[in-house]
Amino acid sequence: MQIDQLTPDAAILDELGDRLTRVRKQRNQTQQALADEAGIGVATLRRIEDGQDGQLSSWLKILKALGMESAINALVPATLDSPMAEARRHGNRARRGGHSARSGFSWGDEQP
Numbered sequence: 001m002q003i004d005q006l007t008p009d010a011a012i013l014d015e016l017g018d019r020l021t022r023v024r025k026q027r028n029q030t031q032q033a034l035a036d037e038a039g040i041g042v043a044t045l046r047r048i049e050d051g052q053d054g055q056l057s058s059w060l061k062i063l064k065a066l067g068m069e070s071a072i073n074a075l076v077p078a079t080l081d082s083p084m085a086e087a088r089r090h091g092n093r094a095r096r097g098g099h100s101a102r103s104g105f106s107w108g109d110e111q112p
Contacts, residue, residue, distance in 0.1 A: 014051035038065035
């Protein structure tokens with residue numbers, strides 16, 4: 001499921017819980033083992049996996065226990081580029097070259 005702005009909060013919590021369950025199972029971990037490693041109660045982990053509301057601090061502990069710190073960083077990026085910075089990084093195509101002979105562009109119908 002792709003999460004977007006229109007996805008209801010309950011559906012997001014269900015999806016995140018399902019994703020967490022899949023990751024845990026792919027690692028062959030029981031709920032008890034992951035809860036112990038994360039330092040949370042197994043009931044808390046069960047609630048989160050069931051799509052019920054969980055505290056952010058519990059999610060952080062779980063993600064750290066799974067070695068998924070990059071997911072924490074992706075949650076809220078440290079820096080966001082402004083649209084102007086993004087345009088500068090990719091180069092302003094309008095300024096970089098019109099369709100002149102000097103730019104090397106040709107339509108293919110020029111006279112010799």
